[in-house]
Amino acid sequence: MVEDSPVVLDGQSLGADDVVRVARYHAPVALHADGLARLDASWRASQRLVVRRQVYGRTTGVGANRDQIVSTEGWAEHGLRLLRSHAGGLGGMLPEEQVRAMMVVRLNQLLAGGAGVRGAVADALLDALNRGCYPGVHEYGAIGTGDLTALAETGLTLLGERFWLGSTQTPGPIELDSGDALALISSNALTIGIAGLAWQDAHQLLKATHVVAALSFLAVDGAVEAYDERVHLGRPHPGQVAVAAEMRRLLAEPARPPARIQDPFGYRCFPQVHGPAVDAATDLARVLDVEFNAAAENPLIVADHFGQEDDAAYHHGAFHSAYLGQALDRLRLSMLHTGHLSTARLATLVEPNFTGLRPFLAEGVRGSSGVMILEYSANSALAEVRSLAEPASIGNAVVSRGQEENSSFAFQSASQALRSLSAFRLVLACEVVAAVRALRLRGIVPETPALRAAFEAAESKLNPDMADRQLSPDVEVASGLLDDFAAC
Incomplete structure (x- = not known):
């Protein structure tokens, strides 16, 4: 395009x-x-x-x-x-x-x-x-x-x-x-540019994660009181409050009563774990707004617009990208934790005690595997997210005969962010495939317009065949759906 x-x-x-x-x-x-x-x-x-x-x-x-x-x-x-x-x-x-x-x-x-x-x-x-x-x-x-x-x-x-x-x-x-x-x-234009691409990817995936979590929530008859406004006003971290509000928008008051007095952390603690990732993305956006428009060259040339005597060249260290590197490190780490919750929710979707369905959402003859392999694939992708969560900024290099004795490694942090987000997308896509399958098998259709639109988009594109078959194409389709989910 x-x-x-x-x-x-x-x-x-x-x-x-x-x-x-x-x-x-x-x-x-x-x-x-x-x-x-x-x-x-x-x-x-x-x-x-x-x-x-x-x-x-x-x-x-x-x-x-x-x-x-x-x-x-x-x-x-x-x-x-x-x-x-x-x-x-x-x-x-x-x-x-x-x-x-x-x-x-x-x-x-x-x-x-x-x-x-x-x-x-x-x-x-x-x-x-x-x-x-x-x-x-x-x-x-x-x-x-x-x-x-x-x-x-x-x-x-x-x-x-x-x-x-x-x-x-x-x-x-x-x-x-x-x-x-x-x-x-x-x-640092290359690092800043890559960081901008990573922020855009993270922003979209963070919004899509709300939708995916809400679909899984419906599939297991979750308890919506965990997202009640009064709970989050009692501990009002900005990201947490925003995530809870988004879940209330997507779920409203489900027609089905909750199946448990309280849910596992993947649902109950979703605002508290996903919220820091939202805050990290917000902080990264603030850093990027400065960096995109920075006059940070060394030396900085300042013109006197009223004459020539006050022209100045300032020698400085504004090229050091510690702010950007550390903001990116924080984003990757927080995305890892929200990825942990996705695999945790996936584990509930394959469990009969949560869905009332057969193990692994299987259909057909006894011993069918259903979506069993998705847990393996999701955790494999999550391992990549985990390995890339190591802060790049903990490294250091002393160069130029000792005159430049500190390094932010922000470029490495930005590159790791793009790779991490690509793997995170696959983790989330595995959950989408399982959640939509569970909702289909249970005959549940979301009630709110936003969540219903996401579910119908997924239903129209995901293969309805419940027989044991290769699920890689489904995950690829679900990965593409996430950008649509972000707009719901």
Whole structure:
């Protein structure tokens, strides 16, 4: 699907939905005049500054070479050497959507007006995005203090030294100005872009989880009082309160009385366990709103709009992505716990004491296995979620002769988040298959419009055959239904 309406970048208002539209759906991109004005002012300030003082990375080396002064006549060649020497990524090439996410984030950041880069660089990124071209970017090279290798590879592609991927209608090469190199690569745009994709996936799956849990709840005649507003006002964590309210919306007051005085944790503690994941996603969204629109380049070039005397270059550490890395770590861990509850609910769906049906929701001859294997498959996928929940931020690297002695590993955290969410989707899909089957066998149809719509969508697409058969296609269909569930 290709979107027609453009995403307008201004350096101040880019959101995760915009990143997804450009990265995944190839929405066209346009640049706002205000952002272009900030970019131009910053570039002009950088040109004035380098003749008055030493500016890191422009008139000096980088990293531990910060004290090495570059001669004036060697500035342009210095920038080219910087890109070539830093384009040292390793491993396989990243998928197109991740690289496009990086490109749109970096382009928007340039419009925030702190990079001191020429407008030609922004124009080239814009042209590539709208042509459907993207640079080949390796998967290894970032440690959470700037995506240096990825952006250096991007810079060399803009210069024509590396091939474009994607469309064959490639942009022409641009020329490198003396300050463009470090100004381009001083960013975590790849990490931020991937994190934006992960947030979108998490946001959708978290909403869908309410629907899936509600379907299972009906299949086992759960006790709705666990979601009563008075319970959650007594301990009003925001996510918990929101989850309970959503369950009340989806379930209302079921016509069937509860089968137990209280349910297992998969139902009874759902708001208390799923709520932290909702809160983690909310916190990640807040961090991303800052990062998408950040002027975090080192040095930060600030233009004096009333003259030239107050132009400034600030040397700093705003490129360190501890906020983002730790927010992503928290999200992955909280998603693991809500995944635990999904497998717990699946265990109740195959148990006759909860459904009144045969073991494993089997039909046909005695000894039929029904959905038995779904427990194995779901727990296998959950094991992947568990292994990826290890905080990436507990690692550290000391580099550049000891001058850069702390790393956030936010890139690893973002990449792990995408992989974890892919596995989480399969866990949830297994529960969908079992819940819909149980409701069919019991002849239960949800009463609220939202939950009924989800159930009817599942009924229309999931195979009604109850005989023992391969269930992998059902899980694949259920996985696709989750985005529809999120809209219910």
